[in-house]
Amino acid sequence: MTSYKDLGLSNTVDLFAKAVAGGYALPAYNFNNMEQMQAIIQACVETRSPVILQVSSGARKYANSTLLRNMAKGAVEYAKELGYPIPIVLHLDHGDSYELCVDCIENGFSSVMIDGSHLPYDENVALTRKVCDYAHSRKDYVSVEGELGVLAGVEDDVSAEHSHYTRPEEVEDFVKKTGVDSLAISIGTSHGRAKFKPEQCTRNAEGVLIPPPLRFDILGEIERRIPGFPIVLHGSSSVPMEYVRMIEQFGGRLKDSVGIPEEQLRRAARSAVCKINIDSDGRLAMTALIRKTLAEKPEEFDPRKYLGPARDELKKLYMHKNVEVLGSAGKA
Numbered sequence: 001m002t003s004y005k006d007l008g009l010s011n012t013v014d015l016f017a018k019a020v021a022g023g024y025a026l027p028a029y030n031f032n033n034m035e036q037m038q039a040i041i042q043a044c045v046e047t048r049s050p051v052i053l054q055v056s057s058g059a060r061k062y063a064n065s066t067l068l069r070n071m072a073k074g075a076v077e078y079a080k081e082l083g084y085p086i087p088i089v090l091h092l093d094h095g096d097s098y099e100l101c102v103d104c105i106e107n108g109f110s111s112v113m114i115d116g117s118h119l120p121y122d123e124n125v126a127l128t129r130k131v132c133d134y135a136h137s138r139k140d141y142v143s144v145e146g147e148l149g150v151l152a153g154v155e156d157d158v159s160a161e162h163s164h165y166t167r168p169e170e171v172e173d174f175v176k177k178t179g180v181d182s183l184a185i186s187i188g189t190s191h192g193r194a195k196f197k198p199e200q201c202t203r204n205a206e207g208v209l210i211p212p213p214l215r216f217d218i219l220g221e222i223e224r225r226i227p228g229f230p231i232v233l234h235g236s237s238s239v240p241m242e243y244v245r246m247i248e249q250f251g252g253r254l255k256d257s258v259g260i261p262e263e264q265l266r267r268a269a270r271s272a273v274c275k276i277n278i279d280s281d282g283r284l285a286m287t288a289l290i291r292k293t294l295a296e297k298p299e300e301f302d303p304r305k306y307l308g309p310a311r312d313e314l315k316k317l318y319m320h321k322n323v324e325v326l327g328s329a330g331k332a
């Protein structure tokens with residue numbers, strides 16, 4: 001059994017309280033490998049931002065949970081070595097069972113998500129309550145994120161045939177009955193790099209898809225019912241067209257890509273939204289630079305020569321998010 005405190009990690013309680021009060025959101029970046037981890041830590045140290053490192057079930061299968069946990073431990077040391085010890089949270093993304101949450105908690109995670117959003121309301125409450133009871137009774141308090149409402153989009157293990165917005169009339173009861181530390185809501189964000197069908201969007205003069213706006217009215221109603229309670233947005237990649245174009249220029253095919261505009265995320269971050277999940281944008285940045293480098297240097301076969309530029313681009317992307325979108329820069 002390993003407690004997250006032994007790894008030098010933090011839970012989300014104080015970090016979220018400060019973020020809600022300060023009108024910014026913490027970055028929650030997914031990682032699966034060393035280059036992503038390096039880019040996240042370098043960017044967050046340089047911008048003095050606290051950070052949530054997210055591990056999905058898919059990441060555990062791909063990279064091995066022991067390795068990922070020890071990379072998070074290494075990240076704490078790495079940040080110190082870079083000269084500024086930022087707060088780091090190790091979070092299970094989209095936990096789908098009580099057993100998985102327990103396994104992560106016993107192995108050094110400081111925060112878990114139990115995603116019961118696809119279940120009938122009462123079953124979601126019961127499952128989330130069970131995870132909270134376990135996580136909150138540890139000697140070192142582990143924070144729990146629950147979810148109400150179903151995001152659109154299909155992404156590996158995370159899929160939703162029929163999305164629906166969070167019902168504001170349920171949030172107070174859910175928070176009270178479960179004891180969650182934060183609540184993920186559905187107000188129009190969506191997982192993946194093609195967040196909406198073209199017929200749901202309009203197009204600008206260049207033919208670029210413009211998505212429907214986020215439902216700030218629902219967010220406002222939720223905030224009215226649970227004032228100051230930490231809110232989480234999943235599916236918050238902006239899908240930068242420069243990366244989509246670069247990928248397509250060098251042989252990729254990413255038809256109908258569309259994300260959430262940055263200014264809407266900035267607006268959300270000023271509210272009780274205090275954690276914003278970003279994975280797809282990192283995938284796009286890495287893929288764009290790897291494709292470009294290999295196309296321009298066909299003789300190259302040393303992975304460091306194409307993973308290095310991809311890592312540099314990722315770092316640039318994360319710094320931009322912290323400074324311009326989330327407002328988390330300078331808050332560590």
Ligand code: G3H
Binds near residue numbers: 030
């Ligand atoms: O919301 C899902 C995250 O983007 C993680 O994706 O399950 O493919 O690792 P993954």
Ligand code: 13P
Binds near residue numbers: 190
């Ligand atoms: P994106 O696919 O928009 O990056 O969302 C990631 C996410 O919500 C991880 O939980």
Ligand code: ZN
Binds near residue numbers: 094191234235277
């Ligand atoms: Zn998600």
